[in-house]
Amino acid sequence: xxxxxxxxxxxxxDFDLAPExxxxxxxxxxxxxxxxxxxxxxxxxxxxxxxxxxAEHNELKSRLKTLGDLAAYLDGLVAAKAQGAN
Amino acid sequence: MKPVAVTGMGVVSPVGADCxxxxxxxxxxxxxxRHLQTRFAERLGTRIGAPAAFDAARHFAPPRLRMLDxxxxxxxxxxxxxxxxxRGALDGIDPRRAGAFVGTGMGGAETSDDGYYTLYGEDxxxxxxxxxxxxxxxxxxxxxxxxxxxxxxxxxxxxxxxxSTxxxxxxAxxxxxxxxxxxxxxxxxxxxxxxxLKAWEALKALAIEDPADPAASCKPFSxxxxxxxxxxxxxxxxxxxxxxxxxxxxTVLAEITGYGLSTDAIHITxxxxxxxxxxxxxxxxxxxxxxxxxxxxxxxxxGTPANDPVETAAIRQAFGARAASIPVSSTKSMHGHLxxxxxxxxxxxxxxxxxxxxxxxxxxxxxxxxxCDLDYVPNVARRVEVLRAVMSNSxxxxxxxxVLVARV
Numbered sequence: 001x002x003x004x005x006x007x008x009x010x011x012x013x014d015f016d017l018a019p020e021x022x023x024x025x026x027x028x029x030x031x032x033x034x035x036x037x038x039x040x041x042x043x044x045x046x047x048x049x050x051x052x053x054x055a056e057h058n059e060l061k062s063r064l065k066t067l068g069d070l071a072a073y074l075d076g077l078v079a080a081k082a083q084g085a086n
Numbered sequence: 087m088k089p090v091a092v093t094g095m096g097v098v099s100p101v102g103a104d105c106x107x108x109x110x111x112x113x114x115x116x117x118x119x120r121h122l123q124t125r126f127a128e129r130l131g132t133r134i135g136a137p138a139a140f141d142a143a144r145h146f147a148p149p150r151l152r153m154l155d156x157x158x159x160x161x162x163x164x165x166x167x168x169x170x171x172x173r174g175a176l177d178g179i180d181p182r183r184a185g186a187f188v189g190t191g192m193g194g195a196e197t198s199d200d201g202y203y204t205l206y207g208e209d210x211x212x213x214x215x216x217x218x219x220x221x222x223x224x225x226x227x228x229x230x231x232x233x234x235x236x237x238x239x240x241x242x243x244x245x246x247x248x249x250s251t252x253x254x255x256x257x258a259x260x261x262x263x264x265x266x267x268x269x270x271x272x273x274x275x276x277x278x279x280x281x282x283l284k285a286w287e288a289l290k291a292l293a294i295e296d297p298a299d300p301a302a303s304c305k306p307f308s309x310x311x312x313x314x315x316x317x318x319x320x321x322x323x324x325x326x327x328x329x330x331x332x333x334x335x336x337t338v339l340a341e342i343t344g345y346g347l348s349t350d351a352i353h354i355t356x357x358x359x360x361x362x363x364x365x366x367x368x369x370x371x372x373x374x375x376x377x378x379x380x381x382x383x384x385x386x387x388x389g390t391p392a393n394d395p396v397e398t399a400a401i402r403q404a405f406g407a408r409a410a411s412i413p414v415s416s417t418k419s420m421h422g423h424l425x426x427x428x429x430x431x432x433x434x435x436x437x438x439x440x441x442x443x444x445x446x447x448x449x450x451x452x453x454x455x456x457x458c459d460l461d462y463v464p465n466v467a468r469r470v471e472v473l474r475a476v477m478s479n480s481x482x483x484x485x486x487x488x489v490l491v492a493r494v
Binding site: 039047 | 147148149152212214215216
């Protein structure tokens with residue numbers, strides 16, 4: 001399963017977001033994911049994906065505008081971790 | 087000073103999750119005290135408490151639920167009932183003249199307990215991201231203000247066991263002074279966590295379990311009383327400028343007419359006859375009535391060896407000869423001690439007693455104590471012909487004594 005699909009599953013399950021709303025181009029703002037909700041999502045993602053999200057929330061806020069952006073960012077962290085493990 | 091009307095009341099308690107079932111249980115003498123199933127319960131010296139009849143998942147979707155400590159969940163549900171009963175207290179208000187005052191002793195104790203368990207018990211650093219927002223003492227009041235767009239004063243009072251009596255009294259003053267039109271006021275407490283229970287156990291304040299009947303472990307004013315039983319829940323009231331309430335056709339359930347506040351300043355826990363009597367006298371003076379006017383007192387009545395004789399003597403000091411003929415009961419014998427929420431819950435019981443003309447009993451009162459010699463409405467509820475004014479007492483560790491007088 002792709003990172004985007006895993007993320008969509010997690011958001012639908014734990015954050016009460018209807019799956020049909022979770023399109024890659026959906027903005028985080030349109031999904032009512034504010035900075036507080038983002039902190040919780042990243043906390044959950046850390047557990048689910050066994051990764052560690054660096055403490056750069058302000059930077060993330062300006063960089064990540066859509067669900068697709070978030071999935072791509074997490075992909076990077078997963079890949080970096082896999083590389084580190086190799 | 088403007089008269090202060092109560093136009094709505096809401097309750098989540100160990101003996102009922104709304105006002106009607108709560109009061110029906112009190113009249114029936116039903117106890118909410120039971121064996122606890124909490125984490126590590128097997129390590130509790132006294133494994134009893136009075137949990138609220140409450141399923142949070144029925145009231146909140148998961149994302150919301152994860153932002154709310156149990157204490158806030160209880161508070162919001164009680165507010166929901168109170169506002170529904172008020173039939174539109176917030177319709178057409180100026181939000182800047184409406185607020186929320188909440189009393190709580192321990193705030194989000196469960197969140198703190200969980201966080202420490204993660205850190206010390208599981209040896210993990212994964213403390214939940216909303217721990218601060220959930221554990222902070224003013225969370226319940228803040229959510230009430232947010233949910234209902236109340237832009238006036240939003241305050242949290244923490245004076246241990248008198249917290250919510252203070253919250254209601256202070257809110258009533260905001261309305262009486264003309265500063266606010268509508269206030270939501272009350273208390274909430276969720277102290278049935280392992281850490282909190284252990285702390286109370288260490289203070290030797292908790293009742294010993296009654297071996298024959300655990301539900302009968304809290305025995306206020308009885309010679310065989312052994313301490314208090316912790317309970318959880320919330321009680322909330324909608325207070326309004328009485329003339330506004332009547333103008334909009336609301337049912338006025340009662341008026342808050344008197345509020346008395348005193349501080350013992352003698353000892354951190356030991357209660358004072360003088361301090362308690364002074365708060366009662368101040369409440370009577372504030373209500374502009376004499377001792378004869380009061381037809382029922384809901385006692386603080388914790389069931390600790392220290393409280394009950396001191397409160398008895400204080401009622402005698404405040405009421406003089408009249409004390410012998412005023413019915414006094416401790417409903418804590420059934421719902422336990424809700425700490426910061428106790429006063430508001432007992433005020434609701436007192437107001438419902440006036441409306442129903444039935445006095446809830448002091449249950450489990452079997453062994454007379456010569457030091458406790460008032461009419462405690464023992465064991466069986468009592469129907470009365472007339473009940474126009476009531477008093478509700480709350481006395482706290484730290485010495486803050488708060489007393490309210492209400493009338494119909």
